[in-house]
Amino acid sequence: MSRIVRAAAIQISPVLGDDGSGTARKVCQSIRDAAERGVKLAVFPETLVPYYPYFSFIQPAFRFGGEHLALYERAVVVPGPVTGMVAEAARETGMVVVLGVNERDHGTLYNTQIIFDATGEILLRRRKITPTYHERMVWGQGDGAGLKVVDSAVGRIGALACWEHYNPLARYALMTQHEEIHCAQFPGSLVGQIFADQMEVTIRHHALESGCFVVNATGWLTDEQISQVAGDPALEGPLREGCFTAIVSPEGKLLGTPLTEGEGMVIADLDFALITKRKRMMDSVGHYARPELLSLLIDRRPAQTVHAYGAATEPGGVEALS
Known part of the structure; x- marks a missing residue:
C-alpha cells in the first residue's frame, strides 16, 4: 500500500525589532494552523528566527556592526527557549517541523x-x-556532521540551505542516504525574480536527480519591513521578489501552485509510491551509479577547536598537553 504524507511549505514574514520571540510565536501559530489542515510536515524558511540578516546584503561590512551585534542578542541557543516552544508545538500537533534559525554558539553565529x-x-x-558571499561576514562555517538524513515520523528527511543546493557533492551526500523528503530553505525577498527562477530550476532538478520530494520554503518581507531594513529607498530594490515556496514530486512536477509573494502555505499530499516509480527508471545512488568509477569521500566528524592527546598532570593538578 502507498504511504501518503501531507506536507506544507510555509512562506512567512519575521517579526523585526523584538527579541526574536515574536517570530517564534508566529512559527508556533503556523504549525497549529497547518495541523488544522491535516499537515504532518511543515517546512519554514532559512534563518527565519529571529530573521535573515538582510542588512548584510545591502550594507558594507564596516557599517553593519551594530545590526550584527543585535542579531547576536536575538539569536537562538540550541537547546533553549525558542526550541522549547517549537518542540511543544510539534508535540502538541504530532507534526514534524523543519525550522531555520540564526544559532548562537558562544562567540559565533551559524x-x-x-x-x-x-x-x-x-x-x-x-x-x-x-555561508554565501555577504553571509560570510555574519555566520561561521558548518561541518560534515550535519550532512545527514534522519528517520522521522513522516519518513527519511534531509535538509540543505539556499546555495548549498549548488554544491553537488553536498546534495549527493544526502542522496546516498536515501532521503525520501528533501527540505530546502531560502531567505526570499532577495535579489529579484532571477533568484526565484534559479530556485525553481534547482529544487526541481534535485527532485529528479535524487528521486525524492522537495519541500521548499522562502521568507517574505512586507513593504514596511523592506523600508525598515533598507533605511534608504535606493537600497530597497535588492530586497524585493526572489520568493518561490513550492513542493516538487520525484518526477520534477510542481505539486500545487508555488507562492511567490505574501504569506501563506503550499500544501500537498506526498505519495511515496512516486519515489519507487522514479527510482525504477533512474536511481543515481543505486543501479544508475558507477561506484568503481565515481565515489564520494565524506568527513562526518564534528569540527573541533581542541584535540587533546596524552594529557598529563603537572604539579598542582593542572593538566598539560604532552
Missing part, C-alpha cells in the same frame, strides 16, 4: 537547520557548510 520530530525531539541540528 545558519542552522533544526529538524523536530512529531514527539518534539530534535532529530538534527545542522549548520550551513559554507
Whole structure:
C-alpha cells in the first residue's frame, strides 16, 4: 500500500525589532494552523528566527556592526527557549517541523537547520557548510556532521540551505542516504525574480536527480519591513521578489501552485509510491551509479577547536598537553 504524507511549505514574514520571540510565536501559530489542515510536515524558511540578516546584503561590512551585534542578542541557543516552544508545538500537533534559525554558539553565529520530530525531539541540528558571499561576514562555517538524513515520523528527511543546493557533492551526500523528503530553505525577498527562477530550476532538478520530494520554503518581507531594513529607498530594490515556496514530486512536477509573494502555505499530499516509480527508471545512488568509477569521500566528524592527546598532570593538578 502507498504511504501518503501531507506536507506544507510555509512562506512567512519575521517579526523585526523584538527579541526574536515574536517570530517564534508566529512559527508556533503556523504549525497549529497547518495541523488544522491535516499537515504532518511543515517546512519554514532559512534563518527565519529571529530573521535573515538582510542588512548584510545591502550594507558594507564596516557599517553593519551594530545590526550584527543585535542579531547576536536575538539569536537562538540550541537547546533553549525558542526550541522549547517549537518542540511543544510539534508535540502538541504530532507534526514534524523543519525550522531555520540564526544559532548562537558562544562567540559565533551559524545558519542552522533544526529538524523536530512529531514527539518534539530534535532529530538534527545542522549548520550551513559554507555561508554565501555577504553571509560570510555574519555566520561561521558548518561541518560534515550535519550532512545527514534522519528517520522521522513522516519518513527519511534531509535538509540543505539556499546555495548549498549548488554544491553537488553536498546534495549527493544526502542522496546516498536515501532521503525520501528533501527540505530546502531560502531567505526570499532577495535579489529579484532571477533568484526565484534559479530556485525553481534547482529544487526541481534535485527532485529528479535524487528521486525524492522537495519541500521548499522562502521568507517574505512586507513593504514596511523592506523600508525598515533598507533605511534608504535606493537600497530597497535588492530586497524585493526572489520568493518561490513550492513542493516538487520525484518526477520534477510542481505539486500545487508555488507562492511567490505574501504569506501563506503550499500544501500537498506526498505519495511515496512516486519515489519507487522514479527510482525504477533512474536511481543515481543505486543501479544508475558507477561506484568503481565515481565515489564520494565524506568527513562526518564534528569540527573541533581542541584535540587533546596524552594529557598529563603537572604539579598542582593542572593538566598539560604532552
